[in-house]
Amino acid sequence: MTTALILIDVQRGFDDSAYWGRRNNPLAEANIRALATAWQQAGLPIVVVHHDSAVPGSPLAHGAPGNALKPELDGIVPALTVRKSVHSAFHGDVDLHKWLQDNGIQQVVTTGVQTNRCVETTSRVAGDLGYRLRYALDATFTFDDTAPDGSVITADELARATATNLHGHFGEVTTTAAVLASL
Numbered sequence: 001m002t003t004a005l006i007l008i009d010v011q012r013g014f015d016d017s018a019y020w021g022r023r024n025n026p027l028a029e030a031n032i033r034a035l036a037t038a039w040q041q042a043g044l045p046i047v048v049v050h051h052d053s054a055v056p057g058s059p060l061a062h063g064a065p066g067n068a069l070k071p072e073l074d075g076i077v078p079a080l081t082v083r084k085s086v087h088s089a090f091h092g093d094v095d096l097h098k099w100l101q102d103n104g105i106q107q108v109v110t111t112g113v114q115t116n117r118c119v120e121t122t123s124r125v126a127g128d129l130g131y132r133l134r135y136a137l138d139a140t141f142t143f144d145d146t147a148p149d150g151s152v153i154t155a156d157e158l159a160r161a162t163a164t165n166l167h168g169h170f171g172e173v174t175t176t177a178a179v180l181a182s183l
Contacts, residue, residue: 007032010113014066032139049082050084062083088121090125120165134172
């Protein structure tokens with residue numbers, strides 16, 4: 001079964017802690033790089049997704065320096081690039097679902113930023129569309145956020161909630177090591 005690696009919003013703008021706040025998982029980029037390198041060496045398809053934010057002042061705005069990919073993706077040659085301004089990579093400037101179908105891809109591995117936003121949303125849509133989903137949780141990161149009641153939910157708590165939301169319902173939540181072991 002052909003498996004595509006979907007690298008979601010691995011962009012320099014997420015390094016702006018003054019804008020985003022405290023993040024979790026400092027090993028995410030190393031895990032993303034390990035997956036991307038293994039995929040490229042195996043000749044498997046890689047999809048790179050860019051978030052072009054429409055939010056004024058966002059470091060992810062199209063044309064802003066933060067819109068560029070992080071250096072961990074230097075030298076990675078994607079089979080497909082998708083640009084989007086919403087959470088799901090399936091709602092970007094390219095019909096990702098059609099491209100995956102046209103290329104006989106039945107399984108996807110999702111990674112990137114933010115764990116509980118664009119990576120989770122893309123993963124949910126992939127699961128709903130019938131793809132076998134593997135979500136490499138340790139190859140993602142997110143930021144603390146404020147709940148409607150004003151309390152702060154930590155990035156680690158948000159990642160745990162994402163894992164709970166996805167695992168067994170939309171696909172498998174797993175690790176970089178487990179994904180690499182199955183290549």
